[in-house]
Amino acid sequence: MTSTATAPRRSPARRRVLDTALALFYAEGIHAVGIDRIIAEAGVAKATFYHHFPSKDDLVCAYLEEQIARVREQAVPQGETPEERIVSVFEGVGEVTCAPGFRGCAFINAAAEYPDPDHPVRRVVADFRRWFKGLLEELLVAAGHPEPQRTAVALMTLRDGLTVAGALDDPAEARPAVRAAVAHLIRPAA
Amino acid sequence: MTSTATAPRRSPARRRVLDTALALFYAEGIHAVGIDRIIAEAGVAKATFYHHFPSKDDLVCAYLEEQIARVREQAVPQGETPEERIVSVFEGVGEVTCAPGFRGCAFINAAAEYPDPDHPVRRVVADFRRWFKGLLEELLVAAGHPEPQRTAVALMTLRDGLTVAGALDDPAEARPAVRAAVAHLIRPAA
DNA sequence: ACTTTACCAGACAGACCTGTCTACCTTAGG
């Protein structure tokens, strides 16, 4: 009980499985990708997989938590004023939506496959959304915005719409429209 | 060759299958619902099913086309001025997102399960989005809006975000924010 | 009266799914 309880969180095999799951689940959907496929592509034995992840659902949760971690480190708000930092967050989202291989928000897509809001997977999705909305609200408060809560909801709506448009329509089309809407929202009419 | 080629589009059994598919696919996801389940709940023999729908993909396309038809007849823009009609369209969307059993936009959810943009299912999704955006653009032109195309894209983003928020967050929270944003967009700053 | 058409019931094939289990290998610490 000194070092590891049951599953060692640091392990090359586990890392390979998680990386493979990240790529396949995002690109093809969760129900569409089986365990056999993941372990084959990760070059890992089945027993090893089930040693690290008790069930597929656990892997799916780990996949989404990995996505949260990546978004968190990639979308660090940059800029001096809070307003600039909000803009930078949206520029980051816009960048991603226009990148090749973009297939929409991983959390929205996952939620589409998991109807039950109480399912562990949906809880991770909710965690992500709470965090993102909290970040926006925090920046709006720092900017002295008169209606931080309501505006955070509006910005969240723009983010979701931007990711959907990036996946289903021309990715470059929605970006300027969202950019303009964000600029207007964070600098409320005098 | 006088009346029916191969499949009679009007048929009680076909109707039952389509209604069942509509309910199950929307509520639980497409890959998660099997043919066996649909025919059992529709009270239809397997041979009958495959007589009307050559494959599951055909049923999925028919399901989405049925969704288009329902949205089309339910979201008829009402009001005297074009601006009022745009508002009425969004009020309709807002109504649906707050209704019990709402699980997001059927087309966004379906696209999450079908990665290939050239797949027939994705083509139906694209059809819907073209139609909806065209409707908004048309109304904006009728309203004499200076930037109908760009504004239609912005409105589309708001619609997508509203449906996502309705499914994943508090449905009533996003509605006023979107309402305000729509009001601002269709009445551009003087 | 005959034929076509729609429908039901259910077996069946072949593939794929998750998850368990056995058996063996390799490496590092005590």
Next chain:
DNA sequence: CCTAAGGTAGACAGGTCTGTCTGGTAAAGT
């Protein structure tokens, strides 16, 4: 030396998936 842990390889069970096929019923048009 030897033991424990992480890993590989792969068979296996039990279920579900799509799609086909056989066989029989009932109604409607010609």
